[in-house]
Amino acid sequence: MKYLHTMIRVQNLENSLHFFVDGLGLKISRRKDYPEGKYTLVFLTTGEESASEIELTYNWEQAEPYSVGRNFGHLAYEVDHIYEFCEKLQSMGVVINRPPRDGRMAFVRSPDLISIELLQKGNPLPPKEPWVSMPNIGEW
Numbered sequence: 001m002k003y004l005h006t007m008i009r010v011q012n013l014e015n016s017l018h019f020f021v022d023g024l025g026l027k028i029s030r031r032k033d034y035p036e037g038k039y040t041l042v043f044l045t046t047g048e049e050s051a052s053e054i055e056l057t058y059n060w061e062q063a064e065p066y067s068v069g070r071n072f073g074h075l076a077y078e079v080d081h082i083y084e085f086c087e088k089l090q091s092m093g094v095v096i097n098r099p100p101r102d103g104r105m106a107f108v109r110s111p112d113l114i115s116i117e118l119l120q121k122g123n124p125l126p127p128k129e130p131w132v133s134m135p136n137i138g139e140w
Helices: 013-023 082-091
Strands: 005-009 027-034 039-045 053-059 075-079 096-098 105-109 115-120
Touching (some): 013 027, 013 039, 013 053, 082 096, 082 115
Parallel strands (some): 005 053
Antiparallel strands (some): 096 105
């Protein structure tokens, strides 16, 4: 058996692509519009060989936001430098819901409120401001 992908329904495809591609640095591996079904599928990957994908499903006529179920936990990504990565996301207007106070872990949310865990590659970085003093914001 091989794990293939996780599907996320998104309300606004462009906002979601901005977050996942420009913010998180994922790459579009394929994209296909299905006019007969009025939806678009976009598959994203880290670009590493045999990496699992995230499938963004955009239903063209979905007017109401999707409900957020607590039964889905989060997506997790390892980053090379958690402080720099969080600074980049903040500069894009992304709220750091759980700051990397410990130099190891942070949480953010996508435009569709999908929780994303960011984990420092290797050992945690030494604690540093402003992260140490930042409170948690909202749910993550």
